[in-house]
Amino acid sequence: MLTLRQIEVIRAIMVTGTIAGAAKLLNVSAPGISRLMKYTEDSLGIRLFNRSHGRYVPTSEARTVFGQLDTVYKKVEDLQFAIERLGKGEGSELSFASVPSIANVMVPRAVERVIGKYPELDININILKIEEAIDYLLLGRGEFVAISSRSDHSVVHFAPLATGRLFCIVPAESALAQRKSISPKEIVEHPLIGIDPNDPYGAIMTEIFRRQNLEYRMKIRARFGTTVCSLVAAGAGIAIIDQFTVAHGKVNGIKCLEIEADTRFHVYVAYRNDLALSVFAEEFITTLRAEMRFVSENAEGRRTAKAEKSS
Numbered sequence: 423m424l425t426l427r428q429i430e431v432i433r434a435i436m437v438t439g440t441i442a443g444a445a446k447l448l449n450v451s452a453p454g455i456s457r458l459m460k461y462t463e464d465s466l467g468i469r470l471f472n473r474s475h476g477r478y479v480p481t482s483e484a485r486t487v488f489g490q491l492d493t494v495y496k497k498v499e500d501l502q503f504a505i506e507r508l509g510k511g512e513g514s515e516l517s518f519a520s521v522p523s524i525a526n527v528m529v530p531r532a533v534e535r536v537i538g539k540y541p542e543l544d545i546n547i548n549i550l551k552i553e554e555a556i557d558y559l560l561l562g563r564g565e566f567v568a569i570s571s572r573s574d575h576s577v578v579h580f581a582p583l584a585t586g587r588l589f590c591i592v593p594a595e596s597a598l599a600q601r602k603s604i605s606p607k608e609i610v611e612h613p614l615i616g617i618d619p620n621d622p623y624g625a626i627m628t629e630i631f632r633r634q635n636l637e638y639r640m641k642i643r644a645r646f647g648t649t650v651c652s653l654v655a656a657g658a659g660i661a662i663i664d665q666f667t668v669a670h671g672k673v674n675g676i677k678c679l680e681i682e683a684d685t686r687f688h689v690y691v692a693y694r695n696d697l698a699l700s701v702f703a704e705e706f707i708t709t710l711r712a713e714m715r716f717v718s719e720n721a722e723g724r725r726t727a728k729a730e731k732s733s
Contacts, residue, residue, distance in 0.1 A: 426498060427458070428458065428462045429494055431444060431455055432462065433491060435455070435478050439478055440477060441455050469484070514540075514542075516702040518703065519547070519548040519550045519554075519558050520547065521550060521552055524570065525549050525568070526647065532706060535709050536705055539705065540702060552570065552571055556692075565700060566693040568690075568710060570623065570690075578694060579694070579695040580692050581691050581707075582689075583707075583711050584714035584717075585718055586664055586666055586714070586718050587664075587681075587687070587718070588627065588685035589664075590604050591663050592654065593675065594655070598677070602679065604682065606631055606634050606681065609681070612659060614639065615658060615661040617643065623662075623664050623687065626685060642659060650663055651663065651668065664687070666717060691710070
């Protein structure tokens with residue numbers, strides 16, 4: 423049985439007619455080519471080339487197999503080309519979805535890194551409400567969903583992405599912007615802008631007030647965190663927002679204050695457990711997880727440092 427390397431060497435000698443030429447074509451040493459050629463002929467029990475004045479001329483017995491060897495070599499080249507295309511993402515598409523809070527800053531940063539690795543990969547991103555995620559996966563519209571809550575489902579698996587916290591955001595030009603932190607009791611004294619209490623982040627927000635028996639009035643409700651941020655920047659009130667929406671200082675006109683309460687929450691990636699993820703989906707999930715954990719761990723590190731300094 424010939425190996426692919428032996429086929430490659432035989433073809434190189436056929437093309438160039440010399441050991442030196444084959445070695446140059448394959449970018450290896452001539453003695454190595456000569457040794458492999460001798461070993462190949464000994465193993466097969468037939469002479470493939472006649473040596474004449476330094477030239478290698480195919481024997482009459484071997485001519486019949488050279489055409490097939492060339493065909494095999496070209497198929498291997500085609501396979502290598504296909505693998506190289508796959509390695510760049512060429513001809514492939516990654517489809518996935520995200521809830522708005524993760525899609526705002528985190529997803530674009532992950533996309534940038536993944537495209538750097540797979541420059542020819544096409545990416546199709548959908549922005550979904552939480553309640554749309556299961557149908558999106560079951561209908562096969564995409565491979566996974568980055569989501570801010572989880573549920574029990576026989577077909578859909580929820581894997582952890584990161585743990586985050588909520589911030590209180592205030593207008594950058596307001597007196598509150600001089601503060602570094604704020605208590606829930608102080609928050610309810612101001613006009614409050616927020617998302618629906620039935621939303622995962624909204625539920626955490628209401629729990630902050632419930633634990634301290636605080637009454638609050640949500641003056642303005644908005645569906646998406648980016649809208650909430652714009653309303654705060656415009657001076658319409660203050661709000662509680664997840665740290666991923668405002669990560670890396672991407673929102674102008676607001677100041678993020680630490681909330682003097684436990685505001686931790688978890689985010690997940692949901693995907694079908696009966697289908698294998700593509701290599702591109704796995705790479706994206708790994709990258710997104712790293713981006714989100716970097717944000718949450720850095721924020722936690724700053725919070726710990728401030729606590730130690732104040733004590």
